[in-house]
Structures are given as C-alpha cells and as structure tokens.
Amino acid sequence: MTSIEDKLFLNRFRVDATPHLKVLDPQVCVRECREQPCLNFCPARVYTIGENGKINVAHEGCLECGSCRIGCPHMNIEWRFPRGGYGVRHKFG
Amino acid sequence: MPEQCEVAVVGAGPAGISAACVLADHGVDVVVFERGEFPGAKNISGGVLYGHDLAAIIPDFADRGCPIERNIVESRLWYISDDGGYSLGYRDRIFGESRRNNVFTVGRARFDRWFAGQAAEKGALVVCSTVVTDLLKDSSGRVCGVRTDRDDGDVEARVVLLADGINSPLAAQTGFRPEPEPDHVALAVKEIIELSEKTISERFNVAPEDGVTIEILGSATRGMNGVAALYTNRKSLSLVIGGSLKDFMRQGLKPYELIDDLKAHPMIASLIRGGEPREYMAHWLPEGGYNQVPRLFGDGFLIAGDSGMLFNALHREGSNMAMISGKLAAETILKAIHRNDYSSKTLAAYQEALNHSFIMKDLKKYRRFPGFLEKHRQEIFGVFPALSGMAAREMLTVDGMDKKKKQSRIWRSIRKKMTIAGLIRIVFDAWRSVK
Numbered sequence: 001m002t003s004i005e006d007k008l009f010l011n012r013f014r015v016d017a018t019p020h021l022k023v024l025d026p027q028v029c030v031r032e033c034r035e036q037p038c039l040n041f042c043p044a045r046v047y048t049i050g051e052n053g054k055i056n057v058a059h060e061g062c063l064e065c066g067s068c069r070i071g072c073p074h075m076n077i078e079w080r081f082p083r084g085g086y087g088v089r090h091k092f093g
Numbered sequence: 094m095p096e097q098c099e100v101a102v103v104g105a106g107p108a109g110i111s112a113a114c115v116l117a118d119h120g121v122d123v124v125v126f127e128r129g130e131f132p133g134a135k136n137i138s139g140g141v142l143y144g145h146d147l148a149a150i151i152p153d154f155a156d157r158g159c160p161i162e163r164n165i166v167e168s169r170l171w172y173i174s175d176d177g178g179y180s181l182g183y184r185d186r187i188f189g190e191s192r193r194n195n196v197f198t199v200g201r202a203r204f205d206r207w208f209a210g211q212a213a214e215k216g217a218l219v220v221c222s223t224v225v226t227d228l229l230k231d232s233s234g235r236v237c238g239v240r241t242d243r244d245d246g247d248v249e250a251r252v253v254l255l256a257d258g259i260n261s262p263l264a265a266q267t268g269f270r271p272e273p274e275p276d277h278v279a280l281a282v283k284e285i286i287e288l289s290e291k292t293i294s295e296r297f298n299v300a301p302e303d304g305v306t307i308e309i310l311g312s313a314t315r316g317m318n319g320v321a322a323l324y325t326n327r328k329s330l331s332l333v334i335g336g337s338l339k340d341f342m343r344q345g346l347k348p349y350e351l352i353d354d355l356k357a358h359p360m361i362a363s364l365i366r367g368g369e370p371r372e373y374m375a376h377w378l379p380e381g382g383y384n385q386v387p388r389l390f391g392d393g394f395l396i397a398g399d400s401g402m403l404f405n406a407l408h409r410e411g412s413n414m415a416m417i418s419g420k421l422a423a424e425t426i427l428k429a430i431h432r433n434d435y436s437s438k439t440l441a442a443y444q445e446a447l448n449h450s451f452i453m454k455d456l457k458k459y460r461r462f463p464g465f466l467e468k469h470r471q472e473i474f475g476v477f478p479a480l481s482g483m484a485a486r487e488m489l490t491v492d493g494m495d496k497k498k499k500q501s502r503i504w505r506s507i508r509k510k511m512t513i514a515g516l517i518r519i520v521f522d523a524w525r526s527v528k
Contacts, residue, residue: 004349007284007373014130041341043282043348043375063375064135066260067280070272071342080262084242085130085222092285092329092372093137093201 004045008061016086019059021046021068022078029055029076038068038077063088094220094243098124100426101239101250103225103263105132107412108398109256110208111150111419112426117215119427124248125209125217126241128224133205136258137283137376138412140324140331141165141306142204144194146413149420151211155194160207162198162326163304164189167297171360173311174482178360182305189303198304198324198331200285228253228267228394235436236393252393252435254422256415259377259399269396270387275342276467277381277402279319281335282348284356286368290328296364297325308409311478313355315346318470321355322409323364330365332356335378340470348375378411379404383460389447390440395422405455407462407527414452421446458527465526469519476510 023029029036030053038047038055044063050056064087069079081087100116102109105127116123129135140162147154155161167184188195209219229238229247238249257263259278264270290301297305304325313321319336334352341348355361379385379402386403389396397403398415405414425443429435447453466473484503488496 002353002370004347007349007370010370010372011374035342037342037345040345040347041280041338043280045347045349063373064260065280065375065377066262067278067338067341067375067377069262070278071275071338073342080226081128081224084128084224087135088374089130089134090137090202090372090374092326093133093203093205093374 008044012089012091013060014086014089015060016082019057020080020082021057021059021062023055023057024076024078026054028074033074035073037071037073041067041071095124095248097249098122099251099430100254101126101248102254102256103239104257105209105219106136106205106256106258106398106415107208108415108419109254110212111416112254112256112397112423113212113217114150114215115420115423116426117212117217121430123217125212125219126223126225126239127219127221130222131206132209132219132221133202136201136205137374138201139322139333139409140198140200140326141409142197142199143413144197146416150416157211158207160199160203161194162200164194164302165196165198165306166299166303167305169305169307171307171309172478172481173309173313173358173360174478175312176359177482177486178311179481179485198326200326225257225263234392252395252426252429255394255396255400256398256419257400259379261400264400269391269394270400273381276337276339277385278338278377279335279380280338280341280348280375281333281378282352282373282375283331283333284352284370285372286330286332286365287328287371288330288368293325293330311474313358314474315344315351316471316475317341317344317346318466318474323361329371330368332365337380378406380406380463382406382463383456386456390437390443392437393435395425395440395443397422403452405459407459417450418447418452421450461526465522469522472519480507480510
C-alpha cells in the first residue's frame with residue numbers, strides 16, 4: 001500500500017507559482033457545503049480541511065482531471081488549465 | 094507562432110493529430126495547439142489502441158517506429174467479488190499472425206509524441222506548451238481563429254477543429270458543448286507498475302511481444318457504476334479503475350484507496366507481485382453515450398474525439414473513434430476549402446459522415462446502455478458479485494454435502510436478496526440496452 005503522497009511523488013510536475021485552481025468563496029465551503037465531496041473524490045487529494053474548517057488547496061499535485069470543477073455542489077471552484085507547459089507531465093501515459 | 098493559418102486544431106491527441114495528418118497530406122496549412130510540453134504529456138487512456146483505425150491515417154505505422162507496447166492476443170473478462178472472481182478469456186492464433194497489431198497497447202506519452210511527429214513530417218505545425226483559452230469570432234459569430242495564452246497569442250484560421258479532450262473548459266466556456274454532468278463522466282485513476290519483460294510474458298503466458306487485456310467488473314468499484322482493467326505493456330502493467338463521478342460523490346470513496354484495494358485483490362496481487370509503481374494518473378472517460386453527444390459542427394468549427402463525447406464504454410473504444418472522427422472532420426474541411434465555404438452548411442457533411450460510420454452507429458446501438466448500468470448499478474456492482482462468488486465457492490467446495498442440497502441453499506440465499514421478477518427485469522433490460 002502506498003499513500004497518495006507516495007503516488008504523487010512518482011509523477012513529474014512543473015509547478016506554476018500561480019495556482020490554476022481557486023476556491024471562489026471560502027465561506028461557502030464552511031457554511032453551506034455539508035457534503036464537501038471534493039475532500040474524497042479528488043484523486044490527488046488537492047483539497048483538505050485546514051484551520052477553521054476552511055478548505056486548503058494544494059494545486060501542485062493536481063492531476064488535471066477536472067472533477068472538482070463539475071463535482072463541487074456549489075460551483076465554488078474556479079478551474080482553468082495550468083499555463084502552457086506547466087502542471088503534470090506524463091512519463092508513460 | 095504564425096499569425097494565421099488555414100486550419101487550427103486544438104489538442105494534439107489522436108483526434109487532432111489524425112486530422113492534421115490528413116490535412117497536411119493534402120498540402121493544407123494546419124497548426125495544432127497542444128497545452129502539454131510535448132504531445133502526450135497530458136494524455137492518458139487505458140492503453141489499448143486499434144491498428145485498423147490507425148492504419149487509416151498511417152498505413153505503414155508498424156514500419157514507422159510506432160511505439161507499440163504489446164500486441165494483444167488474448168482478452169479476458171473478470172467478474173469479481175471481494176475474495177475471488179470468475180474469469181473468461183479468449184485467445185486466438187490469428188491475433189498473433191494475420192491480424193497482428195489489430196489491437197495493441199501503448200503508453201500515450203510516447204505514442205502521441207510519435208503520432209504528432211508523423212503529422213509534422215507531413216508538414217503540420219505542432220505548437221506545444223500553448224493553451225487555447227478562447228475562440229475568436231467575427232461580427233456574425235462565426236469562429237475565425239483561436240486565442241492562446243502566449244503573448245500576441247491570437248491566431249486567425251478559416252476553420253477550427255476542437256479536439257481538446259473530454260475535460261474541455263473551452264467547449265463549456267464557448268457554449269459549443271455544455272459542461273458534462275457528474276453522471277456523464279467516469280473518473281478513472283491509473284497506475285503504471287513496472288516489471289521485467291520476462292516476468293510479464295511468463296505471468297500472462299505470452300510470447301515476448303504479445304500481451305493480454307483484462308477487463309474487470311464487479312465489487313472492485315464498491316457498488317459504483319464503473320470498471321477496472323489490467324493491461325500488459327512491454328515492461329510494465331497498466332492498472333486502471335474508474336467509476337461514475339456522481340457515484341464517487343454519492344459514496345464518498347477515494348480513488349487512490351480504491352486502486353490500492355484492487356491491488357490487494359487475490360487475482361490482481363499475484364500478477365503485480367514485485368512490481369514497482371512508476372506513475373499515477375487521473376482522467377475522465379465520457380460515459381454519457383449517444384444522448385450526450387453535442388452538435389459537432391457550426392459556423393467555422395468542428396468537434397472531434399472525446400471532446401464530442403465519442404466513446405463506446407461497453408467496448409472500451411475511444412481512441413479509434415477519436416482517430417476516425419478526426420479523419421472525417423479533416424475530409425469535411427477539405428471540401429470546405431474546395432468550396433471556400435466554412436459555414437455550418439458545408440461543415441454539416443461531417444455529421445453525415447459520422448452518422449454513416451461505425452461511430453454513430455455503435456453509439457446509437459448502445460444508447461440505452463449507460464441508463465441500464467445506472468438503473469441496476471447496485472445489483473451489477475454490489476449484490477451480484479457477492480452472490481455469484483458465494484455460489485461458485487459453495488459448488489466448488491467438496492465437503493460431503495449433496496449437490497441438490499447445495500443448490501437449494503444457494504438459491505435460498507439468492508432469493509433473500511433478489512426477487513425472480515427483479516432478476517428477469519435485469520436480464521431483459523440488459524438485452525434491450527445492447528441489442
């Protein structure tokens with residue numbers, strides 16, 4: 001068994017300092033989102049619970065599947081592709 | 094980067110590159126925009142590709158250094174419970190001889206790069222590390238080029254082919270394809286597990302260049318509408334598991350835990366034993382089928398491949414539909430160039446061509462299949478795997494009990510979970526969804 005951190009460590013990323021993912025209104029996650037499904041379905045565990053119940057976003061390990069963009073019950077995630085050449089870079093694919 | 098071209102293609106995957114090959118063959122000035130550092134850098138599939146369709150673009154692909162991992166000589170289907178499972182397979186010598194390379198595995202990082210190289214050799218320009226962020230439109234709303242994330246990044250084109258895959262914020266943003274609903278995509282994760290070439294050949298009982306595909310249904314997806322697969326590459330195995338994004342949301346399952354559970358399944362564990370994980374990826378599969386295919390053309394643009402939801406979930410066919418839809422789109426563009434008319438009137442020929450091809454015929458044939466899986470997902474991915482496993486386990490255990498008694502015990506257990514009417518209903522719905 002490997003942890004998700006171990007799995008992501010296998011990959012090559014060219015990390016852009018500017019995040020390509022953003023929680024639009026952090027308070028929506030805290031106050032209105034009971035299910036918070038992003039904590040579970042994100043295959044890279046980009047989203048975790050931080051201080052005061054806020055959602056932390058670790059965009060560095062994003063696998064660019066797009067699930068959070070359409071899976072957020074409150075459409076509270078701004079999602080664009082990383083800039084050209086940045087982000088995950090498959091070795092085998 | 095040029096300021097203008099005849100045809101702009103968004104995405105250097107199988108659809109976009111196939112189109113670029115056909116267009117460049119006819120001397121058309123075509124530019125392909127790829128957001129990855131190289132073609133394939135962002136791409137992933139289970140790993141199966143189809144020679145018949147690739148040959149429609151590159152007839153002598155095998156002689157041109159196409160990075161084939163293994164030629165598939167045997168296809169297996171497993172229906173698994175938590176502790177075991179049924180296995181059905183078919184192997185045929187013809188797949189190693191006259192139909193060699195009809196089905197083979199690839200790693201998309203290498204394959205797409207090679208494929209794009211073929212297009213470049215024919216004269217297409219492939220521009221990497223470039224995201225298309227918007228489409229340019231003239232005053233009448235006709236698409237007339239692309240906007241990229243480069244400085245001075247606008248490129249004018251007579252026609253634009255959108256081949257940017259299933260996860261396409263561009264399609265959603267421009268309104269040409271609505272954003273998919275969570276039940277119209279499957280979220281899949283994939284691990285590459287490295288093993289020696291010899292070990293793989295021995296474990297799968299194949300010659301060094303030959304391989305096996307295993308499609309896995311059952312309890313692995315924990316009741317979600319989904320599928321898993323294990324494919325042989327030359328020096329690695331591809332392990333994939335995915336389920337409807339809606340089911341992931343409903344059930345709170347974590348994809349990386351799901352794939353780890355699968356690795357521990359007794360039928361998988363022995364095949365991957367001693368292997369080193371090398372890469373972990375995630376991607377969507379278009380699962381909506383025929384009813385979710387958008388209008389694939391308009392004034393100045395066409396849509397091909399995954400971006401147009403062209404995917405046959407039942408037969409794990411997607412990359413072939415991408416290649417052929419890319420080819421048909423390119424042939425329509427050639428007609429448009431000849432007529433110097435890029436309006437939807439001329440481009441509608443693309444939809445006609447798709448309708449007459451296996452693509453729309455197959456999608457139409459299986460149009461009820463996504464609904465069937467959704468309706469009966471709890472039985473197919475939960476109740477049945479457990480019951481069928483129990484039945485086989487009891488019948489195969491030799492313990493002095495007579496077979497008639499065993500049968501009636503099994504039947505009683507089944508009846509506790511299912512009504513006969515319910516069983517008949519599922520069989521009827523299954524037949525209807527694929528007939």
